Amino acid sequence: MALKIRLARGGSKKRPFYQIVIADVRSPRDGRFLEKVGSWNPMLKKDDAKRVELNIERIQHWLSNGALPTDRVLRFLNEAGVATREARNNPTKGLPGKKAVERIAEAKQKAEDAAAAAAE
Numbered sequence: 001m002a003l004k005i006r007l008a009r010g011g012s013k014k015r016p017f018y019q020i021v022i023a024d025v026r027s028p029r030d031g032r033f034l035e036k037v038g039s040w041n042p043m044l045k046k047d048d049a050k051r052v053e054l055n056i057e058r059i060q061h062w063l064s065n066g067a068l069p070t071d072r073v074l075r076f077l078n079e080a081g082v083a084t085r086e087a088r089n090n091p092t093k094g095l096p097g098k099k100a101v102e103r104i105a106e107a108k109q110k111a112e113d114a115a116a117a118a119a120e
């Protein structure tokens with residue numbers, strides 16, 4: 001049975017609250033889980049102590065039994081010093097896409113043509 005340490009959403013519309021749970025990978029996001037091991041309230045300020053609450057003992061137990069954390073949960077565990085998360089590097093993330101580059105080139109060409117026509 002493959003297990004994940006993941007988030008299960010609670011709270012009302014536009015007011016999210018997440019439980020950090022141990023669940024089978026086949027169960028739905030907010031469905032059945034084995035154990036609740038923490039919570040995350042993104043509505044609180046980042047420096048608030050109650051924003052992320054973790055039961056470190058139980059998380060370490062489940063990690064030793066083969067449970068894999070999702071990326072968001074791994075961030076919390078990295079901040080708590082339980083697990084390490086490698087820094088990601090995507091140097092092309094902020095670059096415009098192919099269509100945007102084409103539009104920029106087309107606009108630049110039109111501006112050059114207009115400037116050449118005005119100079120004549």
